[in-house]
Amino acid sequence: MNEAAAILPPTVGWILLALFSALWVGLGFYWGRRNKSFEDHALAGRNIGLALGSATAAATWITSNTTMLAPQFALELGVWGMLAYTTASFGLFLFAPMAGRIRKLMPTGYTSGDFFRLRYGRTAWSIFMVYTLFYSLTWLVSMAMAGGILLNALSGIPYAWGMTVILGVCVAYTMRGGLAAVIGTDFIQSLIIIVGVVIVGFAVLSHVSVDEIHHNLEATRPALLNVLFPAAIMAIFNNLLFGLGEVFHNNVWWSRAFAFRDGVGGKAFALGGLIWFPIPVAAGFIALASGALNVPVPAADMVGPLVVADVLGEFGAIAIFIVVFCSLASSLDSLLAATSDLITEDIYRKLMRPDAPLETLKKVAQYVTLALGLFTWAVCLPRIGTLASVLFFAGPLVGSMIWPIVTGLYWRRASTVGAVGGMLLGAGVGLVCYFAIGWYVATLIATAVSMVWVLACAHFSKARFDWAKLSEAA
Amino acid sequence: MTFSAGFLTIIIYGALIWCALTGLGLATLLVRDLKNGDIW
Numbered sequence: 001m002n003e004a005a006a007i008l009p010p011t012v013g014w015i016l017l018a019l020f021s022a023l024w025v026g027l028g029f030y031w032g033r034r035n036k037s038f039e040d041h042a043l044a045g046r047n048i049g050l051a052l053g054s055a056t057a058a059a060t061w062i063t064s065n066t067t068m069l070a071p072q073f074a075l076e077l078g079v080w081g082m083l084a085y086t087t088a089s090f091g092l093f094l095f096a097p098m099a100g101r102i103r104k105l106m107p108t109g110y111t112s113g114d115f116f117r118l119r120y121g122r123t124a125w126s127i128f129m130v131y132t133l134f135y136s137l138t139w140l141v142s143m144a145m146a147g148g149i150l151l152n153a154l155s156g157i158p159y160a161w162g163m164t165v166i167l168g169v170c171v172a173y174t175m176r177g178g179l180a181a182v183i184g185t186d187f188i189q190s191l192i193i194i195v196g197v198v199i200v201g202f203a204v205l206s207h208v209s210v211d212e213i214h215h216n217l218e219a220t221r222p223a224l225l226n227v228l229f230p231a232a233i234m235a236i237f238n239n240l241l242f243g244l245g246e247v248f249h250n251n252v253w254w255s256r257a258f259a260f261r262d263g264v265g266g267k268a269f270a271l272g273g274l275i276w277f278p279i280p281v282a283a284g285f286i287a288l289a290s291g292a293l294n295v296p297v298p299a300a301d302m303v304g305p306l307v308v309a310d311v312l313g314e315f316g317a318i319a320i321f322i323v324v325f326c327s328l329a330s331s332l333d334s335l336l337a338a339t340s341d342l343i344t345e346d347i348y349r350k351l352m353r354p355d356a357p358l359e360t361l362k363k364v365a366q367y368v369t370l371a372l373g374l375f376t377w378a379v380c381l382p383r384i385g386t387l388a389s390v391l392f393f394a395g396p397l398v399g400s401m402i403w404p405i406v407t408g409l410y411w412r413r414a415s416t417v418g419a420v421g422g423m424l425l426g427a428g429v430g431l432v433c434y435f436a437i438g439w440y441v442a443t444l445i446a447t448a449v450s451m452v453w454v455l456a457c458a459h460f461s462k463a464r465f466d467w468a469k470l471s472e473a474a
Numbered sequence: 475m476t477f478s479a480g481f482l483t484i485i486i487y488g489a490l491i492w493c494a495l496t497g498l499g500l501a502t503l504l505v506r507d508l509k510n511g512d513i514w
Binding site for chain 2: 183198201202222274275277282
């Protein structure tokens with residue numbers, strides 16, 4: 001997008017970018033002073049309280065997808081599209097009891113990889129690592145790419161510069177401050193996002209009433225109000241299961257379960273879910289107002305900013321810029337930290353240097369964060385296009401891990417054969433369906449196949465796992 | 475069958491008010507944790 005088509009002058013964009021970049025990097029360096037060892041760096045000393053815990057659970061889940069894709073979902077799938085998106089919060093709600101159990105069973109654990117290795121052995125761990133690294137790197141690249149594209153569309157800042165700055169800022173404060181910096185900045189970012197969404201939402205409603213929006217939709221696009229919109233109803237299941245698979249397996253969430261103070265995890269994830277739950281509707285309804293407000297929408301994925309800028313002018317454009325920047329940063333930093341910890345703990349420490357001191361591991365984690373940043377930057381620089389389809393491709397992989405994780409945490413009879421078979425069969429069949437039928441059924445089928453295999457194996461298994469083995473990860 | 479204007483009003487205003495309340499709740503929680511020295 002050229003500068004003339006952007007909704008904010010590039011100078012304003014650069015000033016906002018510089019101000020918030022300085023704030024995040026400054027806070028990251030300040031909070032990073034407390035970190036002495038890998039445990040401090042990776043898990044913030046395992047002592048995060050309820051306020052920061054709840055905010056980080058919500059902020060990490062509020063990606064640029066939430067603030068940008070929710071309006072697009074509303075525009076394309078109507079009321080059901082917004083409601084379908086809210087089901088992604090179920091991942092946080094259902095992870096709440098699991099977080100408490102993870103903390104109890106693995107008081108010295110570091111990563112979700114620790115769980116797979118100790119619970120199911122090396123083969124299951126290897127499959128898990130391939131799946132989760134593929135997913136995490138894809139998510140990381142797609143977020144960084146989205147950063148460059150969105151900053152360009154909102155303010156005309158060239159793609160390569162916008163992507164480089166937002167990625168560089170996140171790498172800098174995550175490297176220096178570790179999880180403490182990520183969680184601290186998440187709190188501020190979540191408040192900014194919530195306040196921004198509320199102000200923009202009420203401001204739009206002061207220009208057009210819900211009745212006017214409804215009348216316009218009835219007259220021009222009645223399908224968006226259809227209670228029985230088939231594509232939107234299918235999206236509910238896909239979003240729900242994708243969200244469950246992502247939250248249940250990814251080290252982004254497990255690292256928080258280990259980092260929260262004893263007794264905080266369950267409450268923090270439940271509160272995080274409650275905070276996140278209304279965001280897709282609060283941010284998404286703006287798209288439904290585009291018709292009543294006579295705002296032309298040349299690209300569906302820019303409908304939210306276009307409506308806000310049209311109604312609220314430069315103030316609205318600035319608000320959207322800040323909300324999007326915070327949404328991107330709160331997810332990028334978490335992914336960088338969690339993926340770096342996974343590589344440091346599961347590959348460097350467990351496979352290469354089991355005797356490495358915690359101070360050395362902290363340095364390794366910092367270099368891995370830098371390497372991840374450079375890798376992401378190199379992949380994103382050519383601007384190869386959207387990675388949304390690749391993320392949907394990862395749906396069957398994450399869906400196939402739901403049942404091995406849930407049964408592995410709660411059932412002593414859950415077996416390695418069940419976990420390995422569930423992940424391989426579920427992902428395999430899901431990917432076949434992805435190509436043969438479509439993305440919207442791939443995660444659902446992968447989860448179902450994995451479930452049948454895992455439950456059948458658990459039913460016939462004679463093995464009974466000793467939970468004490470999970471506490472040996474230190 | 476279509477979603478009514480009343481339903482749309484409830485979910486939109488409900489979501490915005492819910493967001494506002496959770497923002498206030500988060501700020502209150504932070505103040506409480508700060509007072510108790512429980513922040514981290």
